[in-house]
Amino acid sequence: MKNIPSIQRTTTQPKDLVALRQAYQGWSNTPDPLTRLTRRLSTTLSLETQLGILAEEMGSIIPFDALSYRHQIARRDFVYATGMGGPHRCEYRLGLEGVCYGTLTLNRRHKFSDEELQGVEMIISAAICPLRNACQFIAIEQAALTDALTSIPNKRALDEHLQRASLLAERHAEEYSLILCDLDHFKEVNDQHGHVVGDHLLRLTAGALETAIRNSDSVYRFGGEEFAILLPHTGEQEARDVADRVRSAVANLRIDCGGTELSVTISCGVARYMPPEGAEQWITRADEALYRAKDQGRNCTRVFATIR
Ligand SMILES: Nc1nc2c(ncn2[C@@H]2O[C@H](COP(=O)(O)OP(=O)(O)OP(=O)(O)O)[C@@H](O)[C@H]2O)c(=O)[nH]1
Numbered sequence: 001m002k003n004i005p006s007i008q009r010t011t012t013q014p015k016d017l018v019a020l021r022q023a024y025q026g027w028s029n030t031p032d033p034l035t036r037l038t039r040r041l042s043t044t045l046s047l048e049t050q051l052g053i054l055a056e057e058m059g060s061i062i063p064f065d066a067l068s069y070r071h072q073i074a075r076r077d078f079v080y081a082t083g084m085g086g087p088h089r090c091e092y093r094l095g096l097e098g099v100c101y102g103t104l105t106l107n108r109r110h111k112f113s114d115e116e117l118q119g120v121e122m123i124i125s126a127a128i129c130p131l132r133n134a135c136q137f138i139a140i141e142q143a144a145l146t147d148a149l150t151s152i153p154n155k156r157a158l159d160e161h162l163q164r165a166s167l168l169a170e171r172h173a174e175e176y177s178l179i180l181c182d183l184d185h186f187k188e189v190n191d192q193h194g195h196v197v198g199d200h201l202l203r204l205t206a207g208a209l210e211t212a213i214r215n216s217d218s219v220y221r222f223g224g225e226e227f228a229i230l231l232p233h234t235g236e237q238e239a240r241d242v243a244d245r246v247r248s249a250v251a252n253l254r255i256d257c258g259g260t261e262l263s264v265t266i267s268c269g270v271a272r273y274m275p276p277e278g279a280e281q282w283i284t285r286a287d288e289a290l291y292r293a294k295d296q297g298r299n300c301t302r303v304f305a306t307i308r
Pocket of ligand 1: 185195199202
């Protein structure tokens with residue numbers, strides 16, 4: 001027969017198996033602190049868990065009073081700290097192949113000796129690759145939850161947060177409201193001024209929405225020209241006030257289109273979470289309220305009214 005590769009059977013050499021068994025026993029029972037550290041670090045991609053392991057293994061060799069780590073990953077500050085400080089400090093910028101993966105600081109009441117500092121550096125060298133992997137994992141997770149055009153959380157992030165909000169609302173009898181906002185006649189902006197201006201307007205709108213809300217609220221890009229705002233501890237009336245504030249923030253935006261100034265409006269639909277409905281039904285009710293706002297003239301807010 002043609003085109004069938006011949007498979008050559010190889011036999012395992014008993015001596016290889018013996019060597020493997022010995023290596024495994026050495027590896028699993030190793031008292032070598034660097035092997036133990038890297039083995040433990042390789043079991044997780046959680047940066048927080050890795051830093052806990054690093055602090056434990058470091059502390060068993062070089063005692064310290066406090067260890068802290070700081071890094072900005074995907075526009076967010078990641079901070080880890082354990083123990084209470086001391087006046088003596090050694091600080092390391094963790095770099096690999098020209099990329100920084102955070103700053104590690106150790107504090108102690110007594111000065112670090114040169115031998116101890118060398119020890120810290122050896123431990124960091126062994127830990128840097130797993131730490132880099134954990135940082136990259138956070139960045140990838142963040143990217144999957146972020147809208148590439150506006151850099152605000154995307155629909156996937158909204159779905160996750162709505163699920164959590166509906167659970168919390170039921171467990172703690174807390175009020176949550178959702179606003180869906182949709183730019184009015186956005187197609188005309190694209191048609192008349194082009195997609196570059198349309199994209200710019202979407203970015204400006206995301207910024208205006210973020211500025212118009214409280215720190216505890218969050219904005220998401222829900223779809224093309226549609227945004228969502230999740231408001232914890234907020235009832236219908238308060239949510240309507242926020243929606244009106246958002247509308248006026250968007251109406252105040254101005255885009256210079258080479259001599260002419262472009263301005264836009266946005267319509268908003270509000271729905272308070274009604275247990276025990278799920279996230280999907282909650283969105284559907286906010287969408288119904290938005291549909292009414294569009295249908296009744298745009299640039300207005302409509303609330304899916306509930307009876308308490
Ligand atoms: N520039 C740009 N346009 C987008 C993007 N996503 C969706 N759109 C456009 O947004 C427009 C939405 O149009 P419609 O759904 O008709 O809505 P509208 O023109 O805003 O009308 P109303 O919502 O009824 O007021 C379409 O032309 C899409 O192509 C994007 O990322 N960038």
